[in-house]
Amino acid sequence: MNLDSMDLLIIEDNPGDVVLAKEILSQVERPVSIRVAEDGETALSMLDEHLPNMVLLDLNLPRISGQDVLRAIRENPKSHAGPVIVFSTSDAERDVVAAYDGGANCYITKPVDLDRFFKVVRSIENFWLDVVRLPAS
Amino acid sequence: MLGSSSEERRRTDAEKALERSNAELDIRVHQRTRELNSAIADVRENELRFRTLIELAPFAIVVIDRAGHIRLASAAAYRMFGVDEGDLLERSVDDFLPEELGVKHIGDFDQDPEPRMLGLSRPLDAHRLDGTRIPVEIGLSPAYVDGQQMIVAFVSDISERRAAELLAAERAESLEQSNQELEQFAYVASHDLREPLRMISSYLGLLSRRYTGQLDDDADEFIHFAVDGAARMSGMIEDLLQYSRIGTQGGELHPTNSGEALSEVLRDLSMAIEEGEAQIEVGDMPWVMADSTQLRRLLSNLIGNALKYRGEAIPEISIHSEFKNSRWEFTISDNGIGIDPEFHDRIFRIFQRLHGRGEYSGSGLGLAVCRKIVERHGGQIWVESRPLGGSLFVFTLGEAQSQKEAAKEF
Ligand SMILES: [Mg+2]
Numbered sequence: 444m445n446l447d448s449m450d451l452l453i454i455e456d457n458p459g460d461v462v463l464a465k466e467i468l469s470q471v472e473r474p475v476s477i478r479v480a481e482d483g484e485t486a487l488s489m490l491d492e493h494l495p496n497m498v499l500l501d502l503n504l505p506r507i508s509g510q511d512v513l514r515a516i517r518e519n520p521k522s523h524a525g526p527v528i529v530f531s532t533s534d535a536e537r538d539v540v541a542a543y544d545g546g547a548n549c550y551i552t553k554p555v556d557l558d559r560f561f562k563v564v565r566s567i568e569n570f571w572l573d574v575v576r577l578p579a580s
Numbered sequence: 581m582l583g584s585s586s587e588e589r590r591r592t593d594a595e596k597a598l599e600r601s602n603a604e605l606d607i608r609v610h611q612r613t614r615e616l617n618s619a620i621a622d623v624r625e626n627e628l629r630f631r632t633l634i635e636l637a638p639f640a641i642v643v644i645d646r647a648g649h650i651r652l653a654s655a656a657a658y659r660m661f662g663v664d665e666g667d668l669l670e671r672s673v674d675d676f677l678p679e680e681l682g683v684k685h686i687g688d689f690d691q692d693p694e695p696r697m698l699g700l701s702r703p704l705d706a707h708r709l710d711g712t713r714i715p716v717e718i719g720l721s722p723a724y725v726d727g728q729q730m731i732v733a734f735v736s737d738i739s740e741r742r743a744a745e746l747l748a749a750e751r752a753e754s755l756e757q758s759n760q761e762l763e764q765f766a767y768v769a770s771h772d773l774r775e776p777l778r779m780i781s782s783y784l785g786l787l788s789r790r791y792t793g794q795l796d797d798d799a800d801e802f803i804h805f806a807v808d809g810a811a812r813m814s815g816m817i818e819d820l821l822q823y824s825r826i827g828t829q830g831g832e833l834h835p836t837n838s839g840e841a842l843s844e845v846l847r848d849l850s851m852a853i854e855e856g857e858a859q860i861e862v863g864d865m866p867w868v869m870a871d872s873t874q875l876r877r878l879l880s881n882l883i884g885n886a887l888k889y890r891g892e893a894i895p896e897i898s899i900h901s902e903f904k905n906s907r908w909e910f911t912i913s914d915n916g917i918g919i920d921p922e923f924h925d926r927i928f929r930i931f932q933r934l935h936g937r938g939e940y941s942g943s944g945l946g947l948a949v950c951r952k953i954v955e956r957h958g959g960q961i962w963v964e965s966r967p968l969g970g971s972l973f974v975f976t977l978g979e980a981q982s983q984k985e986a987a988k989e990f
Contacts, residue, residue: 459779459782459783460779463782463783463786466786532774532775532778533771553778554778554782555774555777555778555781555782555814556778556781556782556785556810556811556814557781557782557785557786557789558785560782
């Protein structure tokens with residue numbers, strides 16, 4: 444099988460979530476490259492250096508909120524078309540609406556257990572890498 | 581002397597007649613006097629009775645003339661307004677009442693001299709001469725006194741009632757506030773608890789995925805129990821969140837077609853209904869004042885329970901409504917396993933389960949949610965046992981103000 448590689452930036456301050464995401468992504472069949480930013484400033488400078496083919500964005504971040512990081516990503520012509528998946532604990536309607544208004548491609552509530560996490564990653568992978576055509580590719 | 585003798589006889593006759601008539605008159609006068617005395621006594625007795633009535637009445641009685649002057653007042657009036665008799669009589673009602681209900685109001689009353697109550701719909705304060713206020717209700721009635729058209733006012737001091745009402749309102753408000761705080765707490769707590777719990781469940785999941793079969797049997801069992809506990813806790817937290825949202829995120833009450841809500845619920849439950857080969861019987865369903873999402877949830881929980889707690893026989897569930905005591909009363913009856921009357925109150929409390937986890941699944945929140953929804957709608961919910969087994973759940977909802985209006989709105 445010839446699979447596109449998965450080049451991911453995870454913007455997440457909780458190390459537990461980072462390890463979990465890495466653990467699950469390590470079982471994905473295609474080549475995966477993961478970079479992690481623990482806060483918004485780091486994330487924006489990393490994005491400036493290298494554009495991944497997907498961003499996984501936590502909302503509750505220190506200093507710059509995920510919402511502001513999202514706005515910065517969309518305002519930057521370099522990154523404004525890339526898929527950003529908001530990945531948050533909150534399922535409050537106002538957070539969901541604000542994320543989509545801010546240009547998120549997808550809003551996913553962090554799965555409450557491992558099995559669901561696997562399913563979520565599998566559908567992210569299938570959809571964004573195999574179904575959707577993006578300008579970059 | 582024949583003439584004179586006949587004259588004599590005639591005179592004697594006349595005298596006798598006069599005597600007789602005098603005697604009759606005397607008797608009549610006596611009788612009249614007696615009657616008069618008795619009448620006077622009656623009047624006195626009546627007056628005394630009247631006085632007693634006035635003096636003993638639990639309200640003050642004040643007679644006012646057309647100019648608004650006080651012409652007569654009962655002892656209760658002196659006590660209520662804290663004045664001597666001489667100080668009250670001949671004063672104007674304006675000294676004791678707000679201007680619009682004083683002398684000015686007498687004109688209105690003359691226009692339409694029907695008995696009426698003041699202070700019923702709006703609170704009314706009378707005032708004493710020193711300016712202190714008395715919450716009152718006043719009954720007004722036209723009356724003839726000394727041949728003159730006057731107004732009788734019956735004044736009740738309702739300070740105690742007003743104070744009690746105020747206290748009740750304050751209590752209701754503080755209860756409402758503490759309920760809201762509790763809901764807020766439940767919301768925040770359950771929301772924030774999800775985060776660490778997600779870590780626990782996920783990493784337990786990872787442990788079990790990676791190490792099951794590699795440690796000894798005990799370890800596998802330990803992990804299994806931990807995973808199971810975390811999953812259950814996660815379910816409870818979700819339930820708690822939803823429970824707290826009934827109050828904090830519920831919608832407004834609108835005229836709602838309960839029949840439509842019921843059809844939707846039955847459609848959602850169709851799989852379970854078919855699986856259990858349940859027979860559902862539905863009566864006429866009215867328009868009610870409800871948050872339609874919550875009404876569906878309520879019906880779904882109750883019918884879902886009836887399906888879940890079935891007995892050996894094929895489930896027979898009937899849903900009916902009846903207009904009773906100016907509210908709609910809904911009944912959902914089943915032929916299931918029933919509930920011991922001992923537990924009829926307990927089942928509506930949060931996280932109460934009557935059965936072991938092995939027997940029936942569920943966190944024990946369904947009926948607590950039902951009660952919260954019904955109470956939020958100003959209704960009541962309870963359960964009764966059916967004589968031949970099974971349960972009868974009853975809940976009440978307010979009627980939609982007008983069916984026509986409701987039809988217009990949708
Ligand atoms: Mg975070």
